[in-house]
Amino acid sequence: MTDVGIPEELKDIIKGSIAGLTGFVDSDVLPLEAKYKEILHDERKLFGEDGLLAPEIREARDGIRQKSAQAGFYAMMAPESVGGGGLPWAVGPFLLEALNRKYGPGRIFISWAASFLSTPLLASFVDGPSHLFLQAGPAIRDEVLPEVLEGKKTVCFAVTEPGAGSDLWGLKTKAKRDGDEWVVNGSKQWITNAPYCDYAAVFAITDGEAFAAHKGGLTCFLLDAKAPGFTKDRPERIIGHLSSDCGGFTMDDVRVRNDYMIGTLGGAFQIAMFGISEGRMGMAGACLGLAQWALDRSLEYAKERKTFGVPLAEHEALQFMMADMAMEIFATKYAIIQTAKMLDAGEIPVKEICISKALSIEMCQRAYDKAIQIHGGMGLSSELMLEEGFRIARTARIPDGTSEIQRRTIFRQLLRGDTAF
Ligand SMILES: Cc1cc2nc3c(=O)[nH]c(=O)nc-3n(C[C@H](O)[C@H](O)[C@H](O)COP(=O)(O)OP(=O)(O)OC[C@H]3O[C@@H](n4cnc5c(N)ncnc54)[C@H](O)[C@@H]3O)c2cc1C
Incomplete structure (x- = not known):
């Protein structure tokens, strides 16, 4: 993680949390993913006729959720007053960035479709303990709440x-x-x-x-x-x-x-908007990490794979694709950092949250398009998960406000005089 620009008071929290979370994934999640590999990679086995996950996968996911709760990870982003870890809201995007960069598509993300086991690692407002419960009597x-905090419900x-x-x-x-x-x-x-x-x-x-x-x-x-x-x-x-x-x-x-x-x-409008804002920043962070994963894989492949007697990395057309990916990742990262700083200062920066979501998700899709191209036929194979990253980025343009709705909100904020950058 490059932490230049991330608010000082958040740096240690982010580093410590990432170390704990990745340690948990490595020790408690990856072995189960290996155990159920055959089911996880074959959707005809993964889903029943009713569209629900196979019983052993549901059980494994429930188990991970409850273990993560016991270890203090599952509710770490929920406020302390509802029994969560109380991490600042601005931390979430960077945790999701780091986890997605390390583990790749379809894992530490809202698992709309590719249901890997690590999805229930961290609760969000769409499934577990969150700010939503602040408003509960x-x-x-x-x-x-107690069973939700324990990951049992x-x-x-x-x-x-x-x-x-x-x-x-x-x-x-x-x-x-x-x-x-x-x-x-x-x-x-x-x-x-x-x-x-x-x-x-x-x-x-x-x-x-x-x-x-x-x-x-x-x-x-x-x-x-x-x-x-x-x-x-x-x-x-x-x-x-x-x-x-x-x-x-x-x-x-x-x-x-x-x-x-x-x-x-x-x-309820305020509740809806608060939840959706949290979701937007989470998706921005996750897509930022997924784009870096795509660049990492592209660099590895371009050094290894040869055509016309030289590694792909020596073809200028592909060099420019990877340079473009890096430019966009850098710009997006700093948009998210700036937004996180504003959140950390207690603001709800509507314009910047919308910019971060739309920028990151659209950037991520361009990154996967390039990464697939760099990998040639292998880029389309489900073995490498690049195509899954492309599908996730495409999907993410719809929930928590479509790209058009982000732009609509950005423009409305501009009209209200919020033109500071
Ligand atoms: C994977 C996934 C997960 C989701 N999870 C949840 C969830 O947990 N909870 C929940 O409540 N919802 C959830 N949603 C729903 C999601 O929030 C809506 O799909 C989204 O808000 C868009 O609404 P719509 O599908 O009805 O499209 P519509 O609102 O019908 O929009 C259709 C098209 O018109 C465009 N459009 C609409 N209005 C305008 C405008 N004023 N200007 C320009 N363009 C416009 C849209 O951008 C879109 O391209 C989820 C959706 C998906 C795909």
Whole structure:
């Protein structure tokens, strides 16, 4: 890790955390990946007819999650006041950068599709203990949080619906008060970890008029995924994979207690935006690391593989591709560092978060395109995982705000006078 520019007070935390996390992956995760290699590399064995992971892989993932929780890694990014490690928000992108650079595509990333075992190493707002629980009352903290912290139960963060993704004002799911409970009806789609979650943080309209006037009216509730009327769909097949960790569910008169409301009545927009901002920075860091992994592999291959009597590294066309990758990685890294500094200073730099996400993910895809080209036919082989990196980078342009939505937000911030760089 080059740490030039990373805020001094974060450097030691980042180094120590990376050492602990990589030690855990090497000792507790890689041996299991070796044990289940055959299943992990053959999706016909990895996924059942129902699209769910094979039982032994689910068990192994659950085991890693719980071990990671015991070792203090799983909830390290969640606030201390909800029982997490309380690491500063600005640290997350650099942990994901380092892990992705070391272990490569499809592992320490939201495992939408390539379900390697190390995915549950670190919890995020879409599956485990996170800032979301800061907004939870005593009932959720007493009855749900302990098992979520231990990695025994997981959650999902369900905003998107069949009719509404980028435009939250198109949401249709409704919750109606009935005594001490709410009755929820609607459906959610494209929700990470929905197929496996025990609880779903569901965003539902509680005041139709306020919502129609774009003045709030949206509330978040924690629903039990086993409650009557809660039905999970088959997981999505994404970008060439037979299944994924993403799915939808329908809610047909699902009842939830009033004290399972997260945040305030009608105040869910802030919760959604905070979670999504965290997700954007995580993806920016992960894609930065994945791009470096692609450059590392390209350099190795270019030194080794010969054509026309010389190593590929001697062909100027390929030298320029790798130089371009390095230029883009460098520029992206410093955009992320600058954003992390602002986060560390207590700001929520909307423009910079959007810039970091769009820049890093789009850069990552260009890096994988070049890396595949440098590797020739081998670049397309699933053996090298370059094609998986390309698929991940392509996928990442959609969740937590598409590239267009990032640009829309950046431009809106510029119009508001936020033109400082
Ligand atoms: C792998 C994956 C994981 C996900 N995980 C979650 C999750 O955990 N929780 C959750 O709630 N959601 C999740 N999502 C959903 C994701 O947030 C939405 O897919 C995303 O916000 C885009 O919404 P949409 O798919 O409805 O596309 P749409 O909103 O219909 O957009 C379609 C196209 O139009 C463009 N567009 C829309 N509006 C504008 C505009 N104003 N200007 C310019 N272009 C515009 C978009 O950029 C896109 O290219 C996930 C999605 C994926 C693919």
